[in-house]
Amino acid sequence: MTPDTDAQEFPELESLLMAWGKENRLQPHEAEGICLNALHAGNLTQEPLSYQWWRDIFTPPAPLSPALLAPLWQVDRFVQEAMARAFAFNIKQPTLNSTFSIPSK
């Protein structure tokens, strides 16, 4: 929101700029993934999992294959929590069941 700018001077441009700003904001699922990863890294005193991984997890339609998840599934409860939150964003996961067991290949 830019209520104190000279929007009236460039009315057509302003709507374009507002749309541009909206499209370039972090989406809620992206922001959530970044926060969780920072928490994860901080708690374990480890380097964070790559942002690419979080993006794969949180960006619908996420290609969450068992091959992608299996090595990461056992990391710790933060990964499981991340998955739970990812599910909360209504990402369809036909390859996983709701109990968060390690998926079979």
Next chain:
Amino acid sequence: MSPTTTQTFNNLYQAHHRVLYAYLLGQTGDKESASDLLQETFVRVWKHWDDLERIPEDRRRFWLLAIAKNRLRDLQRKQTTLWRTESTLREQLKTQEAAGNPVKSAETQELHARLTEAICQLPENLRLILTLSLVGEMTSADIGALLEMPATTVRHKLRQARISISQTLQRDEI
């Protein structure tokens, strides 16, 4: 870390991530770099939690910004080209629009691509302020407080940015 600390961390993140992300996007011009830097910033926060607790709440944004600037400096040492000529943002916008909104016309997509290019061409200080305004959803007063300049200067620069973008778009139409 206790649940209380985790909750405080979450609250801190919710309060400041949008502005920090906008700042980093304005500086890098790249959503992925900005996201990575935002994440690194908060990893650093987590690791220096004791420092944070000594900082008054109204100064915490500046402390976070200082960390983000350091992360940015590290990145700049690694890669010399920020705001690439073939803008990553432009490509991302095309991808987003193709994937997320197929009904958008080719004309609209082209217009957005040209707008992104025009923003990329802005001088760094104008681009940063515009990004903080549009992506960070900040008022001129907030931007002024963050960048330590008067709100009137911010408004002037926002106007300059709009004039410049408008001229670039008109020039491209000819």
